Amino acid sequence: MSEIYLDYNATTPVAKPVREAVDVALKEKWGNPSSGHRFGQKAKKALECARAQVASLLNADPTEILFTSGGTESNNLTITGVCQAMSGKGRHIITTRIEHPSLMNPCLHLLEQGWDVSFIKVNSQGVVDLMEVERALRPDTVLVSVMLANNETGAIQPVAAISQLVRKHGVLVHTDAAQAVGKIPVDVKNFGVDYLSIAGHKLYAPKGIGALYCRIGAPLGQLMFGAGQEQGLRPGTEPVPLAVGLGVACDFVAKDIKAEAERQTGLREKLYAELSKLGYPIIRHCDPENTIPNTLSIGFIGKNGAKILAQAPEIMASTGSACHDREIKVSHVLAAMGVSPKVALGTLRLTLGRGTTESDIEIAAQAIGRALTKG
Numbered sequence: 001m002s003e004i005y006l007d008y009n010a011t012t013p014v015a016k017p018v019r020e021a022v023d024v025a026l027k028e029k030w031g032n033p034s035s036g037h038r039f040g041q042k043a044k045k046a047l048e049c050a051r052a053q054v055a056s057l058l059n060a061d062p063t064e065i066l067f068t069s070g071g072t073e074s075n076n077l078t079i080t081g082v083c084q085a086m087s088g089k090g091r092h093i094i095t096t097r098i099e100h101p102s103l104m105n106p107c108l109h110l111l112e113q114g115w116d117v118s119f120i121k122v123n124s125q126g127v128v129d130l131m132e133v134e135r136a137l138r139p140d141t142v143l144v145s146v147m148l149a150n151n152e153t154g155a156i157q158p159v160a161a162i163s164q165l166v167r168k169h170g171v172l173v174h175t176d177a178a179q180a181v182g183k184i185p186v187d188v189k190n191f192g193v194d195y196l197s198i199a200g201h202k203l204y205a206p207k208g209i210g211a212l213y214c215r216i217g218a219p220l221g222q223l224m225f226g227a228g229q230e231q232g233l234r235p236g237t238e239p240v241p242l243a244v245g246l247g248v249a250c251d252f253v254a255k256d257i258k259a260e261a262e263r264q265t266g267l268r269e270k271l272y273a274e275l276s277k278l279g280y281p282i283i284r285h286c287d288p289e290n291t292i293p294n295t296l297s298i299g300f301i302g303k304n305g306a307k308i309l310a311q312a313p314e315i316m317a318s319t320g321s322a323c324h325d326r327e328i329k330v331s332h333v334l335a336a337m338g339v340s341p342k343v344a345l346g347t348l349r350l351t352l353g354r355g356t357t358e359s360d361i362e363i364a365a366q367a368i369g370r371a372l373t374k375g
Ligand SMILES: Cc1ncc(COP(=O)(O)O)c(C=O)c1O
Pocket: 009, 010, 069, 070, 071, 072, 073, 075, 100, 102, 147, 149, 150, 151, 176, 177, 178, 179, 199, 200, 201, 210
């Protein structure tokens, strides 16, 4: 049985040049970067080279890149660290109803600690309305955090416009770019953000490494206390081979990012066209002109996404909701968009990547077609 992986938003395989570079680093750059001797300095050089590669992908300065363990840590560090640093100015933050749990949950934790959090709405296309952000702004607002691309629908948020609006009021801006970096060009200066989160395993690097862009001069409180690595903000001996992997992954995706985006958009549209021809009523959740190139989220009305995937085991993909004890648990993202439980239950998230071929798309569409006839 062929295996078709259409779950690149969950994670990506490690790219060959990344694997090779990690392997060399594991063998040859295992010194502690804080050691003054030659082995330590060799590791330090590799770490700083990786930092420069990450910075280059984002158009940032290398001193603005902090290595973390991934997207979750970058999001937690920003939300908690910024709020800690800014609590003297105000205790209100703004975010959205469609954020990843690694952003949503630290915000809920702040609520419990007496902060005010505004979770702003999105429209039926899964996009935040600028007016809603403006309405939520208050004199005590210290941070606005809006993801760049949603992990379930792929919808791209108007982060540059939001930054332009709120920075005039002296409010800091964070974006969780875990699903955007490596898929579309991301330039921190164009977006005008103060903080930006990256997850290595979404862009062909290994799991366990990520980064936080923190603009020079942007305040960030310390969550962990240790020996002062990563400007004291993320102490602990640096995982040099993983950082090397992230650096090489950044170069790997940068070299043909636009051509690859076009290729994946073409394949995604082919997949959508094939699925539309199957003869079942479907709803496409977001505007394809405003989604990251690899993501197709569609609802088969009246069907059950989990059952479709169970009947098509050769396809590895995700659903948009789950059925627990006969109760439909709609994903918070689809719920925020106002998608009905009947459509949400039949939703599939099909996400393509660099390994996806035209033949994968044909096989996947046929397999989904067969699965649909079974119930
Ligand atoms: C948008 C978004 N943010 C953050 C994360 C968390 O990243 P990590 O798995 O590296 O902790 C994910 C992972 O699914 C994500 O999709």
